[in-house]
Amino acid sequence: MRVPQATGDIALRGNAPILSIRELGVSFLGARGRWNRVVGGLSFDIAPGETVALVGESGSGKSVTAMSVMRLLDPATSRIEGQVTLDGHAVLGLDEAGMIRHIRGQAAAMIFQEPMTSLHPIYRVGDQIVEALTSHRALPKARVRAEAVALLERVRIPNAAERIDDYPHAFSGGMRQRVMIAMALASRPRLLIADEPTTALDVTVQGEILDLLKDIQDEFGMAMLFITHDMGVVAEMADRTVVMHRGRAIEQGATADLFARPREAYTRALLASVPVLGSMRGEPAPLRFPIVDLESGIAGPARPLSGTPGRDAPILDVRGLVTRFDVRGGLFNRRVARVHAVEDVSFSIFPGETLSLVGESGCGKSTTGKSIIRLNDRSQGSVRLGKEDLFTLPPEALRRRRREIQMIPQDPLASMNPRMTVGAALVEPFREHGLGTPAEGRARAARLMEQVGLTPAMLDRYPHEFSGGQRQRICIARALMLDPKLIIADESVSALDVSVKAQVVNLLLDIQDRMGIAYLFISHDIAVVERISHRIAVMYMGEIVEIGPRSEILERPQHPYTRRLIGAVTVPDPARRHLRRNQQIHELRTPIRPLDYRPPARRYTEVSPGHVVSVVDGTSP
Amino acid sequence: MLAIVLGRLMRMVVVMFGISVITFAIFFATPASDPAARIAGRNAAPETVEAVRKDFGLDRPLPVQYVLMMKRLFVTRDLTSFANRGQKIIPAIVNAAPATLSLVTGAAILWMLGGTLAGIVAAATRDRWPDKLLMGLSMAAVAMPVFWVGEMVNLVTQSRFHDTWAFSWVPPLGYAPLGADPVLWFRSLVFPWITLAFLNIGLYGRVLRTGIIETYQEDFIRTARAKGLPARKVMLKHATRSAIIPIVIMFGMDFGVLVGGAAVLTEVVFGINGVGRLTYQALKVLDLPMIMATVLYASFFVVIANAVVDMLCLLIDPRMRQA
Numbered sequence: 039m040r041v042p043q044a045t046g047d048i049a050l051r052g053n054a055p056i057l058s059i060r061e062l063g064v065s066f067l068g069a070r071g072r073w074n075r076v077v078g079g080l081s082f083d084i085a086p087g088e089t090v091a092l093v094g095e096s097g098s099g100k101s102v103t104a105m106s107v108m109r110l111l112d113p114a115t116s117r118i119e120g121q122v123t124l125d126g127h128a129v130l131g132l133d134e135a136g137m138i139r140h141i142r143g144q145a146a147a148m149i150f151q152e153p154m155t156s157l158h159p160i161y162r163v164g165d166q167i168v169e170a171l172t173s174h175r176a177l178p179k180a181r182v183r184a185e186a187v188a189l190l191e192r193v194r195i196p197n198a199a200e201r202i203d204d205y206p207h208a209f210s211g212g213m214r215q216r217v218m219i220a221m222a223l224a225s226r227p228r229l230l231i232a233d234e235p236t237t238a239l240d241v242t243v244q245g246e247i248l249d250l251l252k253d254i255q256d257e258f259g260m261a262m263l264f265i266t267h268d269m270g271v272v273a274e275m276a277d278r279t280v281v282m283h284r285g286r287a288i289e290q291g292a293t294a295d296l297f298a299r300p301r302e303a304y305t306r307a308l309l310a311s312v313p314v315l316g317s318m319r320g321e322p323a324p325l326r327f328p329i330v331d332l333e334s335g336i337a338g339p340a341r342p343l344s345g346t347p348g349r350d351a352p353i354l355d356v357r358g359l360v361t362r363f364d365v366r367g368g369l370f371n372r373r374v375a376r377v378h379a380v381e382d383v384s385f386s387i388f389p390g391e392t393l394s395l396v397g398e399s400g401c402g403k404s405t406t407g408k409s410i411i412r413l414n415d416r417s418q419g420s421v422r423l424g425k426e427d428l429f430t431l432p433p434e435a436l437r438r439r440r441r442e443i444q445m446i447p448q449d450p451l452a453s454m455n456p457r458m459t460v461g462a463a464l465v466e467p468f469r470e471h472g473l474g475t476p477a478e479g480r481a482r483a484a485r486l487m488e489q490v491g492l493t494p495a496m497l498d499r500y501p502h503e504f505s506g507g508q509r510q511r512i513c514i515a516r517a518l519m520l521d522p523k524l525i526i527a528d529e530s531v532s533a534l535d536v537s538v539k540a541q542v543v544n545l546l547l548d549i550q551d552r553m554g555i556a557y558l559f560i561s562h563d564i565a566v567v568e569r570i571s572h573r574i575a576v577m578y579m580g581e582i583v584e585i586g587p588r589s590e591i592l593e594r595p596q597h598p599y600t601r602r603l604i605g606a607v608t609v610p611d612p613a614r615r616h617l618r619r620n621q622q623i624h625e626l627r628t629p630i631r632p633l634d635y636r637p638p639a640r641r642y643t644e645v646s647p648g649h650v651v652s653v654v655d656g657t658s659p
Numbered sequence: 660m661l662a663i664v665l666g667r668l669m670r671m672v673v674v675m676f677g678i679s680v681i682t683f684a685i686f687f688a689t690p691a692s693d694p695a696a697r698i699a700g701r702n703a704a705p706e707t708v709e710a711v712r713k714d715f716g717l718d719r720p721l722p723v724q725y726v727l728m729m730k731r732l733f734v735t736r737d738l739t740s741f742a743n744r745g746q747k748i749i750p751a752i753v754n755a756a757p758a759t760l761s762l763v764t765g766a767a768i769l770w771m772l773g774g775t776l777a778g779i780v781a782a783a784t785r786d787r788w789p790d791k792l793l794m795g796l797s798m799a800a801v802a803m804p805v806f807w808v809g810e811m812v813n814l815v816t817q818s819r820f821h822d823t824w825a826f827s828w829v830p831p832l833g834y835a836p837l838g839a840d841p842v843l844w845f846r847s848l849v850f851p852w853i854t855l856a857f858l859n860i861g862l863y864g865r866v867l868r869t870g871i872i873e874t875y876q877e878d879f880i881r882t883a884r885a886k887g888l889p890a891r892k893v894m895l896k897h898a899t900r901s902a903i904i905p906i907v908i909m910f911g912m913d914f915g916v917l918v919g920g921a922a923v924l925t926e927v928v929f930g931i932n933g934v935g936r937l938t939y940q941a942l943k944v945l946d947l948p949m950i951m952a953t954v955l956y957a958s959f960f961v962v963i964a965n966a967v968v969d970m971l972c973l974l975i976d977p978r979m980r981q982a
Contacts, residue, residue, distance in 0.1 A: 108885055114786075134890065143887025155878040158897055160976050170886045205977045221886060 055083035055123075056229050056261045057107065057146075062120040064102050064111070064285075073117060076102050077285040080120075084229065089255065089262040091276030091293070093269065095308075095535040096506075099285035100265045104231045107263070108148055109137050125228050144174055147222035151234035153214035157206040163190075163217045164202035170224035189220040192257075193250060211399075212243035216250065223254065230255075231263045236271060240398035241562060245606035245619045248274060252618065267535065269312045270608025273297060274615060281305050294612040306335025311540045313565035315607045319593065324392060324570050326547050327540035344551055347391030347572055352422075353523050353556050354410070354443075355386040359419035361402070361409045365630060378629040379405040380417070381580040381637050387524065390550060392557040394567040394588075396603070397577035402629075403560045406577070407526045410558070411443050412436060423524075441471050444517035448529040450509035454501040460512050461497030468519045479519075486515040489552075490545060507538035514545065518553075528560045543570055564607050568592055573648070576600045580629045581640065586649030596651040667969065671962045678958045679951065683725050686947050694741045694947055715741070732952060742946035751937060752952055758834040759933035761844065762925065763917040765852040770859035771910060775903070777860060778867025783894055785872060793864060800861030809854045809928030816850055832930035851929045855922060859913065863906055870902030877901075904975055911968030912961070919957025 064077040077099040084090045092100040105111050106118050107129060122129040125145035132140065150156045158166060167186040171177060177185070183202075190198035193216040206214055215235060222230055232251065236244035248271065255262060264275050272279055272293065280290040281304065289302045300306045307330045318325060321342065328337035361380035364373045380402045387393045395403040409417040412428060421428045423439055431439060447453040454463055464486070465479035473479070484494035490511040501509060510530065517525055527546070531539045543566060549555060561567050567574060568588065575585040576599065584597040595601045605619065631637075641653040695712035696703070703711075712718050716727055731738040732748070740746040777797060781790040816826040828846060835843040874880060875898055883897045923935030934953060941949035973979050 110881060110884055138887045138889055141887075142885055148882075148885040150878060150882065152878050156882045158879040158883065158901075159978055160900060169883075169888065173886065173888055173892075207978050218882070221882075225887070 053086060056086050056088075056125055057084040057263065058121070058123040059083070059103075059107070060121040060123075062103065062106065062122065063118070064099070064106050065117045065119075067115040067117075075285065077106070080282075080285075080287050082280050082287065082290055084261045084263060086228065086261055087255070087259050088278065089264055089276050091264045091266060091272040091279045092282055093266055093272050093279055093308075094282035095267060095537065097284075098282040100282050101233055102285075103282075104148070104233050104263060104265055107231065108142055108146060139174075143170055143225045143227075145227060146229040146231060147225060147227040148231040148233065149215065149218045149222050149235050151237050153211050153218055153238065156218055157214055159206055162203050162205055163209070167202075167217070167221050167224060170221045174225060185224075186220075189223055190217070192223065192254070193217070193220045195220075210243075211239055212246060215239065215243075215247055219247075219250065219254065223258065226258060227260055229261045229263060231265070233265045234267070235264075237266070237268070241564070241608075242398065242602055242606040244271075244608070248608075249618055251275070252616075268608065269309060269536075269610035273610045273612045274608055274617060277615075281308065293615070297610065297612045300335070303333060303335035306330075307332055308536065309610065310335065310337040311537045312610050313536075313540070313563070313569060314609060315565040315568055315592070315604070316609070318568045318588070320589075324547060324572065324588075326544045327569065329544075330537070330540075343547055345390055345554065347556070348389040351388075352386035353389050353424065354558075355420075355422040356406075356410060357384050357420045357422075359383040359406065359409055359417060359421065361405050361414065361417040363416060373633060375630050375632055376635070378580050378631050378635070378637065380409060381629070382640065383419075383577075383580075383582050385575055385582065385585060387556045387558060389523070389556055390554040391572045392550065392559050392570050394559040394561060394571040394574045395577055396561060396564060396567055396574060398562060398603075401577040402580040403577050404528050407445070407528050407558060407560050410526065411440055411445070438471070441467075441520045442523045444520060444522040444525050446510070446513050446517055446525060446527045446530040448532060450506070450513045451501060453513065454509070456501055459498050459500055460504075463501075464497070464512075464516050464519050467516070471520060473520070482519060483515070486518050487512075489518070489549070490515045491541075505538075507534055507542060510534065510538075510542050511545065514542075514549070518549065522555060524556045524558065526558045526560065529562070530559075531566060532561060532563055539566065546570065564592075564604065576603065581652065583652045584650070586646070586651075590646060590649040594645075594649075596645055596649075598654065663973070664970075667966045671966060674962055675955060675958050679729070679955055680725070682951055682954045683721075683728070683947075686945070686950065687721060689945065694945075697945065698741055698744070728948065728951060732948075732955075738948045738952070740941075740946050740949050742941070742944040742949070748948050748952045751949070752934065752956055755932055755934045755937045756956075757836065758931050759918060759920070759922060759926065759935060761834070761837060761848060762851055762855065762931060762933060763914065763922055765848055766855035766859075766917075766922075767910070767914050769852055769856035770863060771906075773856060773860035774863025774906070775867060775899075777864030778871065778902075778906075779894065779899060781864060781868040782871035782875075782898075785868075790868075794868070797861030797864045800857050801865075803858070804924075805854060805858055806924045806928050808857055809851075809925055812850050812854055813928065834931040834933070851925055851931065854928070855917075855925045863909065866909065867899075867902060867906050870905055871898045874898045874902045900975065904972055907968055907971050907975065911964045911971075915961035915964030916957070918960040918964070920953060921957075 060081050062077055062080040063075060065073040065075045068074045080103060082090065092103060094100050102111070107122055107124065109118070109129065109132075111118070118130055120130070124141060127140045127145065129137070129141060157163065164183070164186050167189055168182050171182055171185055187199050187202055190202055195201055195213060195216050206217070209217065235251070236247050239247060251262070252275070262275070266272060276293045278291065279293045279296050281288045281296070281302070283304050288304045289296065289300065296305065297309065300309055310328065310330045313327070323343045323346065325340045325342050328340040330337045359380055360382060363377040363379055365375040365377060366373055383406055385393060395406060397403050405414070408414055410421050410428070417429070419429065423442060426439065428436060428439060461480065461483055464483040465476060468474065468479040468482065469476060474482070483497055487494050487496060492508060492511055492515070501512070504512065531542050534542060546557065547570065550557065557570070559567065559570055571588045573586060574588050574591040575582045576591065576597065577583070578599045584591060584595065584600045591600065592604060595604055641655075642650045643653055644650050695708050695715065695717050698715065699708045699711045716724060719727070728738065736749045738748045740748060777793050781793045784790045813832070816829045817832065820826050821829065829850065830843060830847045833847065835847045837844040871894070880893060880897055883893045888897070920935040920938040922933065923939050925931070926933040926935045934956065937949070938953040938957070941953060
């Protein structure tokens with residue numbers, strides 16, 4: 039492994055770096071008093087005005103590096119070695135008071151992954167910005183407020199002068215991230231550290247925030263340390279990239295070079311496993327992710343799905359599904375409004391087919407999945423599984439039919455009982471439905487464990503002993519225990535690292551090939567959806583605005599919202615480094631309606647066989 | 660906001676009505692609780708018992724009795740005791756209430772100040788000696804029963820060291836009304852206050868310490884540190900304000916319950932004739948009117964204290980103001 043001398047780059051540029059890290063090592067105090075090294079021998083520089091991305095999978099030490107620069111790690115349980123020079127200060131030699139005086143909120147500011155929890159919930163956003171403004175310099179009261187408003191305007195928050203007195207809960211995730219950025223800009227930092235700033239955001243909002251960060255950087259001329267796992271974001275944001283793996287810098291260099299000519303196998307593997315929107319152009323059937331050889335980092339061929347979905351009778355037929363939740367309040371806790379979470383949704387899924395539901399958070403896609411198996415009892419419409427309507431079945435019959443529809447959750451750890459072995463968790467539903475003896479259940483569990491790429495011996499372990507990807511495999515095995523005809527996968531691969539994500543998607547496709555199971559694949563990740571889907575339905579504000587074959591939706595999107603959604607997807611192509619989307623800022627609206635609201639009747643047009651679009655008119659959301 | 664307040668008041672009336680009905684019903688379901696036999700005295704002739712029963716209206720149907728009792732309690736306010744003939748209920752409670760209120764309010768101020776201070780100091784010096792010392796003390800405070808602490812305090816201040824310079828100012832046991840002599844009132848309550856507050860300082864300190872330490876794991880604390888706020892400001896402004904909510908809720912419960920009579924142990928030990936003692940005596944002789952009145956009085960304070968706490972929480976945490 040050869041790490042290029044970063045100082046050489048700087049010499050060419052002819053100016054001193056803002057941040058210079060030399061041989062950084064970070065260790066955490068682990069069990070039994072042992073120190074575990076999580077970052078080692080890390081060296082890189084950031085020049086003024088430059089953006090450097092730290093990229094890697096979870097646990098690669100990228101966030102820990104950022105926290106070390108700000109010295110935000112608990113000194114009792116962590117140890118930092120090496121040299122960190124930030125704006126002329128030797129960071130590791132400073133005491134806490136020195137950090138506050140020179141570094142935090144002075145030379146450097148930081149924004150974080152979770153805008154929902156990173157603002158203090160009980161102070162007005164204005165006060166939190168004012169705090170950042172006044173903590174290092176004395177300003178007259180009237181000017182402070184004017185400056186806070188100016189900062190909010192600078193991060194393009196509409197009606198900044200009014201919204202300054204709102205509390206964080208009145209802002210959406212994207213708007214909160216804007217507030218975080220405004221707060222970070224308060225001190226006019228020379229370095230902005232952005233730790234996964236768009237990971238928790240919807241794709242269209244991610245595009246807006248990335249645009250904003252680029253604008254702000256142009257305006258303030260600050261350097262950025264950008265931490266992300268998303269190669270698309272790296273390509274768009276970073277001048278230079280440092281690839282991290284297990285606490286070490288595997289490779290670093292100019293982003294365009296690194297993407298075009300990755301030297302190290304790991305970098306090649308990482309780049310090859312990134313799902314790229316548009317890579318499926320002209321492919322008729324869903325395609326497995328190419329298997330990447332970790333030794334060489336070279337991607338193998340991508341095998342397509344062999345079977346084609348049946349077209350005779352749908353396995354699941356949803357007609358006019360409506361789910362509304364009451365909003366209560368006021369005197370006597372009356373109903374005051376209704377959330378129209380799912381509004382007149384109809385679709386069908388055929389055997390062996392994958393239908394993807396895509397849309398942004400709050401659009402009703404997860405609620406649709408839950409309503410189908412009657413996990414909430416506030417739905418109307420009809421859901422036909424084969425010949426029977428699940429919505430009119432008595433409870434016991436419903437329980438039996440539920441066997442045929444299984445779910446794979448988003449967070450596998452949270453969906454498994456930590457005190458049950460994997461084997462017990464797998465056999466329990468099998469026994470519950472009276473499908474066989476405990477021995478038969480055990481044998482089936484062992485067989486399925488092999489099918490999902492694990493070993494039968496693992497049945498006696500507990501969920502916490504597995505990695506995230508393995509746990510998701512176990513959840514898939516658990517769903518398969520009951521021989522389902524349809525699996526609802528609700529954001530099932532969203533939380534996984536890219537390489538693991540590719541493996542799990544391939545596993546889902548293998549299972550479909552082998553058993554002819556149909557999937558309702560709920561996801562916000564359109565690049566993955568492109569891989570796995572036969573058909574795609576786009577949801578917005580509780581309604582399906584467009585539905586059709588995958589290639590039709592992605593290559594010939596008709597509805598403005600679909601276009602907006604696809605346009606916001608990041609693509610790992612460094613040519614987009616200076617791209618601006620120039621989208622209009624929008625607050626994601628929730629479909630809360632007054633009690634007497636009658637949803638307008640929608641008209642749909644069929645633009646090509648099976649490709650149906652909601653007609654945009656005055657009543658459209 | 661007005662809707663919330665009105666809704667609260669409404670619920671309060673419903674809760675108090677429920678409590679009064681349950682108290683009433685339990686009384687008549689209690690074995691050997693026949694008030695007529697009690698009032699008539701031991702070995703009374705059946706005719707006498709019957710006469711008493713008619714006299715006190717105890718032969719009427721239960722709902723009528725309930726309504727009558729409520730009317731005499733709230734409207735005509737001339738309800739008399741079944742046990743001590745002629746003792747009027749309302750004046751008895753009105754006389755006892757100031758003593759209890761003085762005792763509990765003073766102690767509450769002490770324990771809130773002490774508990775908050777202990778919690779913050781312990782959290783700020785986590786795992787160092789001030790934390791260990793405070794948490795050891797608080798464990799001891801929680802473990803020691805209040806009547807024992809009270810007796811020990813009395814032993815020291817009233818007998819063993821009473822004649823020394825340190826405790827000669829302590830007046831004899833008993834309550835001195837605030838209106839008559841404020842200084843004497845204060846001096847007579849100093850040790851009851853400390854005794855009653857002692858346990859809660861320990862309890863509140865522990866809860867607050869845990870709350871602050873948990874809050875330190877929150878993302879918004881990391882934000883506050885990253886923007887360069889000094890440690891003291893992070894602790895007091897950002898961590899403590901979120902962590903104080905459970906304390907405030909606990910306070911509402913404890914204050915209401917103590918004012919309502921749960922301070923009986925302290926009252927007995929320090930010879931204070933408060934509501935707790937009154938309730939206790941009424942319970943011993945199954946004196947329905949007195950039990951009824953003291954239970955309603957207690958529930959009134961519990962409900963009021965909780966309503967106040969809810970309002971406080973709304974002030975502290977704007978998220979609760981929605982809906």
